[in-house]
Amino acid sequence: MLINDKPHDECGIIGIFAPNEDVARMAYFGLYALQHRGQEAAGIAVSDGVMARVHKEVGLVWQVFTPQSLASLQGHYAIGHTRYSTTGSSSIRNAQPFLLETQYGPLAVAHNGNLINTAELRREVLARGAGLSSSSDSEVITMMLAGAEGDTWEERIRNTMPKWRGAYSVVMLTRDSVLAVRDPWGFRPLTVGRLPSGGHAAASESGALRTLGCNAIREVKPGEIITLSDTALRVRQALPPVTPLARCVFEHIYFSRPDSFWDGLSVHQVRQRLGGELAREAPAAADVVIAVPDSSVPAAIGYARASGIPYNDGFVKNRYIGRTFIEPTDSLRRRMW
Amino acid sequence: MLINDKPHDECGIIGIFAPNEDVARMAYFGLYALQHRGQEAAGIAVSDGVMARVHKEVGLVWQVFTPQSLASLQGHYAIGHTRYSTTGSSSIRNAQPFLLETQYGPLAVAHNGNLINTAELRREVLARGAGLSSSSDSEVITMMLAGAEGDTWEERIRNTMPKWRGAYSVVMLTRDSVLAVRDPWGFRPLTVGRLPSGGHAAASESGALRTLGCNAIREVKPGEIITLSDTALRVRQALPPVTPLARCVFEHIYFSRPDSFWDGLSVHQVRQRLGGELAREAPAAADVVIAVPDSSVPAAIGYARASGIPYNDGFVKNRYIGRTFIEPTDSLRRRMW
Amino acid sequence: MLINDKPHDECGIIGIFAPNEDVARMAYFGLYALQHRGQEAAGIAVSDGVMARVHKEVGLVWQVFTPQSLASLQGHYAIGHTRYSTTGSSSIRNAQPFLLETQYGPLAVAHNGNLINTAELRREVLARGAGLSSSSDSEVITMMLAGAEGDTWEERIRNTMPKWRGAYSVVMLTRDSVLAVRDPWGFRPLTVGRLPSGGHAAASESGALRTLGCNAIREVKPGEIITLSDTALRVRQALPPVTPLARCVFEHIYFSRPDSFWDGLSVHQVRQRLGGELAREAPAAADVVIAVPDSSVPAAIGYARASGIPYNDGFVKNRYIGRTFIEPTDSLRRRMW
């Protein structure tokens, strides 16, 4: 591999088809609502029905996009991505979406998940004479589809999906469509909803869809390919769901926004119930229940409610803690925070 | 005036005399703990006993300071400032601390508050042939002291204080001392504490002092001038406290960190009691008590406790909302958030 | 095409194999000496014998590279590129070198010239299922070689060269070699020389090689593939030179540095002789011969010498004219400069 990166599991992705809207701006605010899922890099690819363009950079969503860079992304079809940082070294080479010109026209891919047979898939792609410019699973997915057989993108995806082993919730942009695809194990979340001005959107979390005003929100089910359209969604079960499903438990515990729904369950409620269950399984003789914000607040409230011990707030996050270049001295470090 | 600015009441200030420490770094982390009091600009002035230097810029604390800019601030005496933004246009000209060379040596001032007789004071300064480079109260204070009579900085401050009408909690840096001064009405908070490695620190909030490991924390009382020293503090009552005091109620309600103490009271506890009092004065037939984070969380918990209505969390702040250059479309704006 | 760019003929390229040197730093100073051939973007790719890395960005050479970015480029094999700007809109997507992982290991390409059958070559690449991420000829060249047949890179290049129609002076980086290739028409210059510390370098102009201290400088002849090595160069005539050659006359007139040699001729001397010839073909009754700097200075001196009319300097370039964001008013524009 050119670059040896750790897996990046917790990205945020969004896809939009809105025939009457400035999709780049919608994608921007959708990514903003998914910023907690990835702070390393962000990108948006847009097609106007003829040509596709992408803008992506290392940084937070608000740092990556300016009015100028958004203005260059005209069109009605968009996908976007925020990338999770697991290491200090981050690279623009692995930023998403990946946009390629293919024999079937432009194709852009934004991917949340981690394939386990990447090495094998890379060898397959390289062996047919295609070169790869990054270590990203997303580029492998894009390049496989560039060489896939089938008359439509849906067919090419369906023909290729059986080769992908592992977690993949994916949104794809073609010249004139946006597709949402989820692996048959259902590792990572992916939801779709109807936009009030017409068209549809897909996003990692239902909270981002509600930010855009969506209604009729449903999950992309394991193994499904959904094509966003002006009116009804076109849903195809490309692969049968694997039994049992292999959902990532950290989505409910940690990654997801509390206002998201996932497996038909409110993340906020699941966290409260987990807290209640903890109170029953691990009772404590305490005066107060205090959460470490933010994810554990509902669990602490649930614990307090089930145990009868009063809840109180004891920690507040410094909202300006960002990215400091300054190291505390040793004596400071020992007594700070 | 050269620039017509609105009053800036809620700044954060810090002063440090630490004979055995890198004070610039301590001031940096002190300002970090006060970042919530001002996000427009930040600055630190340091003296090594011979020469004073300042670094200040528009931006958040972590943006303003790099290892290089901190390294240029060597010494044992420091003051710092974070500036509150009340308007979109912010200017480096009004950033603090203000550092001047005077006939008595270098003098830097960082000021939290708002004088009401600024126009009159400016005329007085200009009339004696001194020019002013900004619209900042802080520069007026500095320039008045540059021309004040007295054998020591304490005397010059005491001689000048009667002219200042309004709110001023101030830290000052001279060639070889750091002073903390508070107006006789006691509008704005100011506290001092002892550093574990020797020396003392002053800060707008006790929370920032605890970040630096301080103990023996006390308030600077209305009308006091306190000189930070290696061993004991030198405290002088320059002006008698005005009765009744005129404390800013928003410190307890909104501005201060919940872990700060102010008037001998925990900000967190005051907020909880206000919530309890609200439950008694304005009872509600409700199913749940929900806070709008962050300041009102303790009040909501207090309300819930007093009323018996269960507390729950219903809002989560997007921690990445910072500074976006992108405006939502009208249709988006109507349905977002 | 994803992006519709104008041809970029006048780029600067450099290739270095230096077994005992920090090649990234050498490539940097080589590009600096070629900066006049392209100011839009710059990049360097380096291999340490195992892994190849690239750093490229929009900007001048000194803007693109910092000590940090150069330090990440460790190795003994390097190629570099400066890109010429023909339009205001410049894109990182078309910056060079292009680096791909292929079935044969890493391959990076930096290209000066313009193929005339690019559209046909792109279709060929896309048809075998490889996607393209830019409109750059250089990516097409790289992707064609990623799928070429042959046991060595030299063989794969030789097998592919007959398909490339047009101007191409190319340097290539593989895991453990640097190659220099020139089209059989000889459109664009390319030279190689021996480094004093061992190894060789290739560059668009001999002036850049002399900056690096090279001696034994010779041209890469039309149709040649030259592999840089520790000791002797390995030279292979891959295609017979086309008769007559089709050299770009603007290299002698305009693009090249006056200290470069090209076709065995000093660029400076050619310009002086052109001036002398102009004096004979177009004599003028004038008092003084004045050049418009910089390229025409030798021609004006040649004209003066042949005509007997004294040479003088009459124009000086403002050395700080760079990149201004400010437009003059109409009234200013009419009378400026």
Added chain:
Amino acid sequence: MLINDKPHDECGIIGIFAPNEDVARMAYFGLYALQHRGQEAAGIAVSDGVMARVHKEVGLVWQVFTPQSLASLQGHYAIGHTRYSTTGSSSIRNAQPFLLETQYGPLAVAHNGNLINTAELRREVLARGAGLSSSSDSEVITMMLAGAEGDTWEERIRNTMPKWRGAYSVVMLTRDSVLAVRDPWGFRPLTVGRLPSGGHAAASESGALRTLGCNAIREVKPGEIITLSDTALRVRQALPPVTPLARCVFEHIYFSRPDSFWDGLSVHQVRQRLGGELAREAPAAADVVIAVPDSSVPAAIGYARASGIPYNDGFVKNRYIGRTFIEPTDSLRRRMW
């Protein structure tokens, strides 16, 4: 002193009163034409007849000013400054123009030269209770005028000038005037001219005035105060010229643009004559005369003409040498350039 800086002799200054023009933009292009006199910092101060504003930063003229920063400088009166860098460390604190609010209204000063009694003048300013924020002579000059006696700015300048010992060519901006002042020794150049659209401009060099389309260009004579006006200039001989004058010889040899006039002499012609004189005083048996560009080109041509030895060009400056962060290796350094 707060900051211990070396003298800065070779700055560029400009002053404009143009009742019918966007003076900030004119000042910008005037500074651009003076960029060779100072590359460290640049600034422009403008008055609209009511309020004065300044924008200044470290950097080249094109880096310091954006359309936004220029747009904030509305008015008909302007002065500008480019600052010469004699050390690596440059500071925004010493950037010019200096703008102060005074008892007489706003006053901004841009200064080319170096006073020799600065220490004494600083003590005088500090003693009357005014503080100083930089080590710049320019601030001292401004602060002295802020406390000077007299009914008009002309009178205050005339009353203060006798105290200034050393080189000073100064432009000043008040609420509703622009003044040009030159020391009685005539160390540094300063010229004025009439703008074609009405009003006048002053600049360090006549070349900058011609860039703005000026005609009727004359020098500000030693000891003069000239007030720019709509119609005729108001010229006042504030101090008698010192005999003999003490002109800086490096202006003719090195600093000035060759198209500037100075002491009634063309800089270009002086350089050519110096070359001719050198040929007579130091004849050489040589084949060719070569200049080290740019300043010595006219001298070399003059030498060639007087000696009969042919002139040729032998060096070309790399126009992209700017500001590189990269150090060559030792082995490279020994053989580069």
